Amino acid sequence: MPLDYRLSSVHFISSPDGTEVDVDGRPGKFKGKMETYFDNDIRYVVDSFYERTLQMIEKGGFHMLGHFDKIGFNASSFSPGIEDEPWYRRHIDDVIDAVRDTDIIVEINTKAYPAPVGATAEEVAGYVSRLFPSPNVIRRLVSAGIPLAVNSDAHYSSRITAGRDEAFAIIDGK
16 A cells, blocks of 8 residues: 555454454453453463564564553553563563664654543543653663654544653653
């Protein structure tokens, strides 16, 4: 197709029984899917997400990698501190290494900064504003010399600049 660019992101992974499950939504729904489809095996879900991400990068056919650590947001709500685990950080390193060998641009997605429009009061109360990738990963991408694009992924016009200043501050080392 004659598109200006193609953005690719993992949204679904296969459950152990082969059902394709959307793991990209909000934390509350993610927790329910963890129990229903994955027997609460967060390691399986994270490993599968990054495995699929690496397969997507290897296959190519796109220009920009979208919110490649989105699973960290949901995984952290399910298992706080998971993103600091060495095995989790290895997944991030593997993606950075894979992207470094391509001409793929990595999206800095600001959609979840601040809480999403339409979030329930319960979701807003426990909400942590987030960029995808996280600030630590953004710094690692900058250090690796990987090209970045800031994108709001806005579904509402009022959020078109949400998180933009915060993202550029991190990119600029502030």
